[in-house]
Amino acid sequence: MPAEHSRTPTTLRLALILLVSAAVLGGVLVFPRGSSEPEAAPDPTTSHTPEPPTAPPAPPRQDVYACPGYSGINRTNPVANLYLDTFTWGTTAPTKVGDGKGNINWRSNPDNNPSWYMWLHSLRWLGQGIAAGGNGDKAALQRVSTIALDWVKDNPYSWKSDIGAYESTMHRTNVLICLRQAVLSGLHVTKLPRSYAWLDKTLLQHAWFLQKNYSGDWNHGTDESLALFGVGCTLKQEGLKKIATTRLTSAIKTSIDTQGSTNEQSAGYAQFNYALWGRAIDVLRKCGADPGTTIIARRRELAKWLALATNSLGNLPQLGDSEVVKTAPVPGTALEYAGTLGTRGIRPTQRIGIFDAGYIFGRTGWGEMRAFTQESTYSIRFGRSRKLHGHEDHTSVTYTSRGRDILIDGGHSGYKWDEWRSWAKSQYAHNELTVASAAAEHPETKLVRSALKDTWEFYELKDELGAVDRTRGVLVLKDPDLMVVLDRATSSRAEEYSTLWHLPADQKVVVQGKDRAVAARPGDRVKTTLLQLPFRQQTTPIEVVSGQSDPVQGWHYVKIDQKLLAPVVKFNRSGADATILSVIVPSRANAAVSYTTSWQGSRMIVNLTVDGTTTVIGVGSDGTMQRIK
Secondary structure, three states: OOHHHOOOOOOHHHHHOOOOOOOOOOOOEOOOOOOOOOEEOOOOOOOOOOOOOOOOOOOOOOOOOOOOOOOOHHHHOOHHHHHOOEEEEOOEEEEEOEOOOOOEOOOOOOOOOHHHHHHHHHOHHHHHHHHHHHOOOHHHHHHHHHHHHHHHHHOOOOOOOOHHHHHOHHHHHHHHHHHHHHHHHHOOOOOOOHHHHHHHHHHHHHHHHHHHOOOOOOHHHHHHHHHHHHHHHHOOOHHHHHHHHHHHHHHHHHHEOOOOOEOOOOHHHHHHHHHHHHHHHHHHHHOOOOOOOHHHHHHHHHHHHHHHHOOOOOEOOOOOOOOOOEOOOOOOOHHHHHHOOOOOOOOOOOOEEEEOOOEEEEEOOOOOOOOHHHOOEEEEEOEOOOOOOOOOOOOOEEEEEOOEEEEOOOEOOOOOOOHHHHHHHOHHHOOOEEEOOOOOOOOOEEEEEEEEOOOEEEEEEEEEEOOEEEEEEEEEEOOOOEEEEEEEEEEEEEEEEEEEEEOOOOOEEEEEOOOEEEEEOOOOOEEEEEEEEOOOOOOOOOEEEOOEEOOEEOEEEEEOOEEEEOOEEEEEEEEEEEEEEEEEEEEEOOOOEEEEEEEEOOEEEEEEEEOOEEEEEEEOOOOOEEEOO
């Protein structure tokens, strides 16, 4: 595997710190403007909604911390399996991890999978047994108590030397709280029996650990603070509650910015954070703490961000570590309309969002003049360099049109550090200009120009990828709906360049000469024509890759455990510089797509005819692109 395709971390810590903390369940909106030439990138801070001065009325104080559940891990671990000391997670076969008496081998890890190991130590797999015990099943209560106590005995404080035990502390803390509640309800007592004194002692140890080992202001830290607060609420420890509340009210300012963007660099985790911070508000209020106004305000802006990110299929784009997930239609928010494909809620009035954190979300509309699912939607990435759950996806685009995905992202392969995760995070899994010699990490990418019109938008982005200066211009049209992308790159030495276009797994691609490839699902009424137009440089033969393993290319991770062969169309160049002009045209399957080019001074004029409709595009020598007709 070439170096640029694969990176193997030197420590398991790096892999485990990125583990998803639970099942992964907007920004300032910019109006189209009327000028005809691209201008400076708009400042999205000018219309930002101020934070409310007061919080809405809180529900009556209950002084309770509710068991938060088990994130679905309990579903594949029925009580019968707990009696057999059998643990199931992911695609790994059910595994007997104990001797059948609750004596567990906590070092088990049959597939050497850090996620599997972490969830074993989380104890979330005991969920069904804990629920049964809380409902009076004393045998089940005894079983889960035996396994939990075995964990305590085999993993003495501090368990920091074992990364799996370390990273699952926040989850295990919640499970132990759930177990404590089950003991009280299942045994019909109000005070913990002496035989369970170890449970409170263990909870205090977990609280001490969470105080001393804070992960920082992202979803891990938020989960840790909530678990710490839970111990304080459960054991009536006001000091613990105060520490957790202070962390939460401070962390929100980093976790979600004033425009609604999260610091996770992942659309999936953005939705997860929306749910997580909603839980934070509820948890604090129910145990007598004031969440303040900032959490409410930032979460409201995140709802707008998520609504605008929602594509015409009702999904969030796979940006960063994101599976294909539906947008949650939260009633009373902008998410309700987006998440129900326009069947409920209030239709948003703004269709384009540009966010300082490095996101552009746009759409042809919200279903005003055509069906919601027939609108075209797109995302474009720029901004700060990769961190947390981000990918090397700067300048990459995704695109939907005509009721289907047109350009997709390679997806999210999970957290096992191997060649698949290296590929999924790399430049090669995204729709961008790749450079074979580039370093693995992308630098900051800047949005330098933009123009927003009624029937077209133009954006220009710049960065340095390794030793290469890279510029991408993106022109998006409405009626006909299509996308024009101009990639330019320069270097002091010869390089191998490729503009990649990742297509859905159900597409069959046929190359027709040097200027086009046509992709369609057999029998479908929609096709995608990918044109490679000559602009200041000769075109080269089009390459299509699908299902390649060395190096990895041509795949789509719909879920972390669902990998599909998916074609990638490549427009290649070699030399010190590259100029690649691409046109992505969704259309009816039998529609004719043709073009002619001419020159008007230093500007190339493209007459593009799609299904009988001709539009005229200008491409300037400085990279300026605009719709002329």
